[in-house]
Amino acid sequence: MPENIVIIGAGQAGQQAVQSLRSEGFKGAITMVGDEDYPPYQRPPLSKAYLLGSFERPRLFLKPDSFYAEAGCELLLSTSAKAIHRADRTVELTDGRLLAYDKLLLATGARVRKLKCPGADLPGIHYLKTIADVDGLQAVFQAGKRIAIVGGGYIGLEVAAVGAKRGLDVTVFEAMDRLMARAVSPQLSAFYAAEHEKAGVKLKLNTGVEGFEGGAKVERIKAGGQTYEADIVLVGIGVIPCQELAEAAGLACTDGIVVDQNARTSDPHIWSAGDCTRHTGREGQEIRLECVQNAIDQAKHAALSMTGKPKTYSEVPWFWSDQYDLKLQIAGLARPTDRLVQRGEPASRKFAVFHLRDGVVAAVEAVNAAPEYLVGKKMIAEGKRVAAETLADTAIPMKQMG
């Protein structure tokens, strides 16, 4: 009898799994459960072109609806899973239905981390993760409005860039001493700080948020011992993996659903992929990756393993961010102890920072510099040893180094 696969979570990883299961020859039934009202869609444009209004909603969807029908995947939207009964191999939905599975994929993603300070539940405080979130923000995102952005990470800064472009009065509050501190080198942080200030964005670094005040909606933000007026607040302070179902079912979870290099959890019938997972990275470290690359690649590896063709997941992580006309592309995972090598001048708005670890390229951050990004990514995958002087020498084309 053909097997039955259930996927919980209808995001990028879930969609990729459906596609890969079919391309790997899986013939059984597939059911995908998603708690949002929409079929799987791209999240990256939400804080960029979609918020700007230059990218309409139908373009967000990863596949047309006919894809799921043609792939023989039953899509249960606006539907939540309540529990996994591992002994019976069933998933219980909140509406009481039971879905039997032979193999289960948890692609539950992550949810936004919420602020817990006084006033944090006032209307007018927005988060950004879903289409519904952006539609809610969009309604008030108007020229002349004062927006206070809490968190100077990717989401906060992408919204800041769109806000500046749309004529909002933008202030970013960041608790750390530099922007995108978790994601990029100090050089990049400094460069992006200057770009945002040039666009009129006010940056408040080393400024933790203490609370919000207002009546019917938020009117003021208290941060760093001062009070600032605000019409809108957008909070982007990271995400938390959605692991409750897995945890309640007794699967190993440590700030993420623990999976092996085939995306398999501690239960041999259950796999997991995407933002919700924690896995051993290619350098042997325990990591949780929140990115499109991991959603796609881990889902592909889950599908390979589920169809009996396991392959070790060791792809180089990659990320991107669009702010103004700057395309930031990052490959690999940096460490604070890496030796940093700059190639090109930030003033030219086209440069890269390479991270060398024991002489080997471990990560690259490229701003408007596709060759540095692409060759850098290849070098990371190959564990290539390159002299710092060579990398820094813009007279030597990247292509010659690859």
Next chain:
Amino acid sequence: MPPQKYKVTYIEDTGKSHTVEVAEGWSLMEGAVKHLVPGIDADCGGACACATCQVYVAPEWQDKLPPKGEMEDTMLDFAPDTRPSSRLSCQIRMSPALDGIVLNLPKSQH
């Protein structure tokens, strides 16, 4: 008013041909994905970040396309199996001038 749609023919490496309609303003990558044309991965969703939406443009259509941007040009430099006719389909927007365009797809995008 819904946007005007124009015809695009995507030809797979195997020779299988797909003629579909793509809305004006949409990218030729989106046109392929929307119509389930296999052979265009578009991992990054059109951000010109992954070079997995390469197409080969039929000779008679090459001059009708807007010139390659710098980013596209350099991404293509490092994509597999490129030819002089290679373009990234996420960077080409559908327009009346491209009605009927023919695109060949590479064997693999990786």
